[in-house]
Every structure is written in C-alpha cells, then in structure tokens.
Amino acid sequence: MQPEAIDKRSLPQHVAIIMDGNGRWAKERGQDRIYGHHEGVISVRDVVAVAGEIGIQYLTLYAFSTENWNRPKAEVDALMELLVATIRKEVDELHKKNVRMHVIGDFAALPEICQKEMQEAIDITANNTGLNLILALSYSAKWEILNAVKAIAQKAKEGVLNPDDIDETVFHSHLCTHRFPDPELMIRTSGESRISNFLLYQLAYSELYFTPTHWPDFRRAQFLQAIADYQQRERRFGMISEQIQSTK
Numbered sequence: 001m002q003p004e005a006i007d008k009r010s011l012p013q014h015v016a017i018i019m020d021g022n023g024r025w026a027k028e029r030g031q032d033r034i035y036g037h038h039e040g041v042i043s044v045r046d047v048v049a050v051a052g053e054i055g056i057q058y059l060t061l062y063a064f065s066t067e068n069w070n071r072p073k074a075e076v077d078a079l080m081e082l083l084v085a086t087i088r089k090e091v092d093e094l095h096k097k098n099v100r101m102h103v104i105g106d107f108a109a110l111p112e113i114c115q116k117e118m119q120e121a122i123d124i125t126a127n128n129t130g131l132n133l134i135l136a137l138s139y140s141a142k143w144e145i146l147n148a149v150k151a152i153a154q155k156a157k158e159g160v161l162n163p164d165d166i167d168e169t170v171f172h173s174h175l176c177t178h179r180f181p182d183p184e185l186m187i188r189t190s191g192e193s194r195i196s197n198f199l200l201y202q203l204a205y206s207e208l209y210f211t212p213t214h215w216p217d218f219r220r221a222q223f224l225q226a227i228a229d230y231q232q233r234e235r236r237f238g239m240i241s242e243q244i245q246s247t248k
C-alpha cells in the first residue's frame with residue numbers, strides 16, 4: 001500500500017500502538033528475544049517516518065510497561081540500553097524531520113542514563129511542529145489514573161479544588177497525556193486482543209485494530225493498511241448512523 005491510497009481528509013490525529021511480538025518473532029527464527037527488540041527498532045523508525053509523511057499529528061508507542069520491569073533482568077537491561085542507544089542515534093534525524101519527542105510514564109523509575117538521554121531529546125526537539133512522538137516508558141494506565149486521583153484528592157484536601165467541580169475536564173488535566181488529544185486509533189500487533197493497561201481512560205472511544213503481524217514485521221505498508229482500515233469505519237460515539245451522516 002502506498003501513502004497516496006490514504007485519504008488525507010480523514011486521518012486520525014492520534015494513533016497509539018502496542019508494539020507486541022518481538023520475542024515470538026525472534027523465537028520463530030531461533031534467535032534470542034533481544035534480537036527481536038533490535039529488529040523492532042527498525043519498525044519504530046519506519047512507522048515514525050510514514051506517520052510523519054502522511055500527516056499524523058500524535059503517535060504514542062508503548063515501549064515499556066510498568067509490568068515489563070518484572071521480566072528477567074538481562075532483558076530489562078538490554079531494553080533500556082537499546083532505548084538509550086536508539087534515541088542517541090536517531091535524535092538528529094528526528095529533529096531534522098521536525099518530530100517533537102515526549103515521554104509519558106514514571107520517568108523517575110527509569111535508569112539515570114535513560115532519563116538523561118530522553119530529557120535531552122525532549123529539549124532538543126521542544127520547538128518542533130511536526131509529528132509528536134510520545135514514548136510510553138514505565139507506563140501503565142492504572143498507575144496514571146491512581147496518580148491523577150491522588151493529586152485531585154490532595155487538592156481537595158488543601159481546599160484548592162471543590163469536589164463538586166471535578167468533571168471530565170478536571171480529571172483529564174491530571175493525566176500525563178493531558179497535552180494530547182485522545183487517540184482515534186489504537187493498533188496492537190501480534191495477535192493478542194487486549195489493551196494491557198494502556199491508556200485505559202483515553203481509549204474510551206478509540207477504534208481498535210488488532211493484527212496477527214509481529215511488531216518486527218509491522219512496517220510502512222502495514223501501518224498504512226491500519227490507517228486505511230480505520231478510514232472505512234463509522235465512528236458513532238453512542239449516536240445512530242443517520243445522525244452521523246447528517247453532520248457530514
């Protein structure tokens with residue numbers, strides 16, 4: 001599939017991706033799981049490039065979940081090293097492509113070197129106006145929602161916030177994604193049909209796209225296919241089809 005096949009007038013503003021299947025992809029080839037993560041980086045590069053080219057404004061990648069800390073130490077260390085090496089290697093190219101980098105998640109839980117590299121990339125790209133690339137690192141939606149609840153409760157306790165004034169806008173402003181619109185499309189690779197603690201609040205009305213393709217095989221063509229699939233869908237937000245048609 002080519003970018004020309006995509007209707008630029010009905011693009012999702014924000015696409016979120018659960019990049020799954022690196023380990024299985026490697027195992028199928030008789031390789032170490034880490035090899036799968038390295039190949040997964042090529043898919044990240046491809047998808048970031050094509051998302052920017054077609055005009056997607058926000059791309060969130062679930063790169064490391066809170067639960068991923070429970071993996072064998074060697075794999076966690078390898079993933080952190082890969083993250084640092086990738087950002088170090090790619091930041092100039094991302095900057096040239098006008099990509100702005102963001103991180104969501106428990107930033108303080110990341111190794112110091114990882115925090116430093118990420119912060120530098122965020123600072124270097126801070127004034128860019130193209131694709132917003134959001135890496136979810138040490139992220140889980142339950143962690144995020146609990147943090148928001150705690151912050152709101154603290155403000156209520158201090159008398160800064162009246163509990164009667166807590167509405168969707170107030171709650172949303174305490175999420176770590178508060179600067180970004182909710183994703184219209186969530187993609188998960190590798191055949192699992194789960195959300196796995198990813199953006200639980202923000203995905204309330206997102207279209208979900210599940211593909212059996214493992215992440216290292218998910219490249220430009222597969223991303224464009226997912227966008228084309230999204231463009232075939234009718235988003236009703238609880239209304240009926242005729243109401244949606246009459247607003248078009």
Ligand code: FPP
Pocket residue numbers: 019020021022023024025037038040041044061062063064068079082083086087135190215
């Ligand atoms: C899921 O595959 C993938 C991850 C937990 C890590 C994703 C990381 C990368 C693609 C590399 C670094 C990313 C960036 C943004 C530079 P899995 O290990 O759960 O695979 P499995 O389900 O087959 O075991």
